[in-house]
Amino acid sequence: MTYKLGLTGSIGMGKSTTAKIFAENGCAVWDADAAVHRLYSQGGAAVAPIGHAFPSAIVDDAVSRDRLKSLIADYPDALNKIESIVHPLVAEDRAIYLSETEADITVLDIPLLFETGADALMDATVCVTVPPETQKARVMERGTMTEEQFQAILSKQLPDAEKRARADYVIVTDTLEHARAQVQDVLKDIQGRRTNA
Structure with a gap:
């Protein structure tokens, strides 16, 4: 382990x-920011749920960080909503990485x-x-x-x-x-x- x-x-x-x-x-190094980039990119697991919650945040089938920043600035509860979607996906990405790594x-x-x-x-x-x-x-x-x-x-x-x-x-x-x-x-x-x- x-x-x-x-x-x-x-x-x-x-x-x-x-x-x-x-x-x-x-x-071995697992990077939370890199995991978020993967989740936000085309085909990433966060694209559909974020698109459902904030349709304007999706550009070219990927989550636009700039659009998210604007939403967070405009709507006080947007950050909590985004985090409730992204944090479990990041945790899942981390768990998969840990289950596959052979590093001490x-x-x-x-x-x-x-x-x-x-x-x-x-x-x-x-x-x-x-x-x-x-x-x-x-x-x-x-x-x-x-x-x-x-x-x-x-x-x-x-x-x-x-x-x-x-x-x-x-x-x-x-x-x-x-x-x-x-x-x-x-x-x-x-x-x-x-x-x-």
Whole structure:
């Protein structure tokens, strides 16, 4: 049975990079955002139920994220409705992945790990972090969102301090070398615990 390691961290904290480092170290990686992309694309399992609830969200037989954003902005209860459709499908995608993987350790990259209660399904959790000024600089450098949008995303996520307090492991992603060393420490610790269990 694969060991389930939940990976989380707020926007701009280095989660995707850390997931890649875990993969380089032989872990299987399941990505919640990638699962949502699959569900929203043509033939994806979310297309029909979202189309039924919000016909205007479907463009070229796929779910349009831009249209969803507009709906969420216009209708206060749209987000809850969308999440009630998508979260069970994402959970199903994750369960299928876990049942098929042969890796000793599977990293489950879930941005809203604690917010959705998915941490209860993990064997351990790891949170990536950097100081707030580094986080903001990284997000702004991408040039994909305004400061207002960045703050809106932050407001929906648990505070970094709370995530760090709840996680079994914390990885500081200030440099790539530091992150790599910490990933290896986490894996050594997990392997040690599994050997002694």
